[in-house]
Amino acid sequence: MSTSPENIRVADRLVIAISRWLTQHISDADLRGELEAVELVGLTPTQAEAVLELQNELDVGTDRPALEMIAREALEAVALCD
Numbered sequence: 001m002s003t004s005p006e007n008i009r010v011a012d013r014l015v016i017a018i019s020r021w022l023t024q025h026i027s028d029a030d031l032r033g034e035l036e037a038v039e040l041v042g043l044t045p046t047q048a049e050a051v052l053e054l055q056n057e058l059d060v061g062t063d064r065p066a067l068e069m070i071a072r073e074a075l076e077a078v079a080l081c082d
Helices: 010-022 028-037 045-059 065-079
Strands: none
Touching: 010 028, 010 045, 010 065, 028 045, 045 065
């Protein structure tokens, strides 16, 4: 089984990216790039809404503590909504 990026489900890719950002392994810009690179049509409406909210908060420069809370909520929505 291949785990190359193109074979990873959209939700899994988002979980990985958000988790890496929460543990400070990637920057805000890297997370923004990952969020922008995914096709939202592959997500449920709840998942897509959570991703869009996180993107918006990154774009407006929300401070890290508040952004972490939103990222955790997005992570939960993406991981648990199938």
